Amino acid sequence: NSDLILYVNLELVNKKSDRRYVIKEMLGQGTFGQVAKCWDGETNSYVAVKVIKNQPAFYQQAIMEVSLLSMLNEKYDPDDQHHIVRMLDFFLYQNHLCIAFEMLGHNLYELLKRNSLRGLQLKYVRTFSRQILDALVVMKDAGIIHCDLKPENILITPNVKTAAGVKVIDFGSACLEGKTIYSYIQSRYYRSPEVLLGYPYTTAIDMWSFGCIVAELYIGLPLFPGASEYDVLCRMIEILGGQPPDDLLREAKNTGRFFKQVGSIYPGIEMQNGPISAYRILTEEEIETRESKKPKVGRWYFPRGRLDKLIYTYPWKNLNGENLPETEKTDRLALVDFLRGLVEFDPNKRWSP
Ligand code: ADP
Numbered sequence: 464n465s466d467l468i469l470y471v472n473l474e475l476v477n478k479k480s481d482r483r484y485v486i487k488e489m490l491g492q493g494t495f496g497q498v499a500k501c502w503d504g505e506t507n508s509y510v511a512v513k514v515i516k517n518q519p520a521f522y523q524q525a526i527m528e529v530s531l532l533s534m535l536n537e538k539y540d541p542d543d544q545h546h547i548v549r550m551l552d553f554f555l556y557q558n559h560l561c562i563a564f565e566m567l568g569h570n571l572y573e574l575l576k577r578n579s580l581r582g583l584q585l586k587y588v589r590t591f592s593r594q595i596l597d598a599l600v601v602m603k604d605a606g607i608i609h610c611d612l613k614p615e616n617i618l619i620t621p622n623v624k625t626a627a628g629v630k631v632i633d634f635g636s637a638c639l640e641g642k643t644i645y646s647y648i649q650s651r652y653y654r655s656p657e658v659l660l661g662y663p664y665t666t667a668i669d670m671w672s673f674g675c676i677v678a679e680l681y682i683g684l685p686l687f688p689g690a691s692e693y694d695v696l697c698r699m700i701e702i703l704g705g706q707p708p709d710d711l712l713r714e715a716k717n718t719g720r721f722f723k724q725v726g727s728i729y730p731g732i733e734m735q736n737g738p739i740s741a742y743r744i745l746t747e748e749e750i751e752t753r754e755s756k757k758p759k760v761g762r763w764y765f766p767r768g769r770l771d772k773l774i775y776t777y778p779w780k781n782l783n784g785e786n787l788p789e790t791e792k793t794d795r796l797a798l799v800d801f802l803r804g805l806v807e808f809d810p811n812k813r814w815s816p
């Protein structure tokens with residue numbers, strides 16, 4: 464990886480921008496910079512150019528984005544078959560690192576919003592899930608952790624005949640497995656238990672986020688829309704009906720922020736009628752005295768309760784107000800089973816792509 468980063472840096476030093484990109488409109492804004500829809504006169508096509516803020520930290524992370532994405536594009540997906548965005552060019556412009564990507568469509572969060580946050584038909588959930596998984600298989604083979612999988616970072620592919628499709632974008636937080644540097648990663652709603660708790664992480668954290676996305680595509684709202692990390696954990700415990708395994712809690716760095724040890728630290732010697740786990744989640748009062756501020760009220764409200772109930776009963780009718788066909792009801796049971804494999808507390812038991 465250091466070879467790759469060196470290569471990209473050398474490329475940049477020597478690089479004269481031989482293209483002209485004419486900015487047409489702004490597509491998005493993030494912490495890293497802005498994304499503009501641009502006209503490329505040479506190829507007569509639109510491209511999306513991400514202009515990185517000219518601060519060292521953002522520059523370094525963008526170099527990582529260029530390095531990892533060029534590796535994924537060229538080495539692992541040369542024929543563009545695996546639903547990962549294509550990088551077309553990168554260059555320095557007025558001290559800003561710029562990355563040109565193929566032009567894609569709306570992101571999945573925008574799609575859900577346009578659909579009034581009522582969720583997508585199961586056939587689309589299935590198609591999109593399969594394609595995201597395809598991208599995740601390639602990333603796992605390459606040893607790349609995306610670290611920010613969420614609906615905003617999955618874009619619709621436009622005009623692919625009539626077939627609906629998506630691509631994974633935004634490798635701006637990505638890293639190599641085994642070379643994890645940051646502990647504060649992933650967007651809160653999609654943050655895995657191991658990252659919340661401060662436990663060494665792997666590509667399995669992307670599978671957690673993926674599970675959250677699949678559920679959200681179907682129900683239309685985030686699965687764990689917690690207003691704080693504590694709130695996210697409480698929602699996980701409520702919806703999944705369990706908590707992270709003791710092995711993880713015992714070794715994770717942040718366990719004490721959220722849990723209280725109430726039993727033996729050695730598994731297997733708990734009293735017969737004692738706690739099944741040596742840990743219990745802190746109460747809201749206990750958290751308040753620790754964090755000295757009340758968690759803000761969340762953005763979303765939807766029926767709380769167990770995962771199976773949530774998927775099986777939501778939405779109760781289709782968008783035309785008709786009752787759901789029986790086939791969809793059995794498909795929902797399969798969806799719950801699928802989600803159970805993904806939003807699994809134990810990263811070792813969680814399904815791989
Ligand atoms: P950030 O790291 O700031 O989140 P992203 O790469 O995710 O940057 O881009 C921010 C937003 O810009 C995306 O959520 C998406 O809406 C839009 N965008 C990014 N890349 C493209 C693209 N290739 N085609 C169309 N829109 C894009």
Ligand code: MG
Binds near residue numbers: 616633
């Ligand atoms: Mg993004």
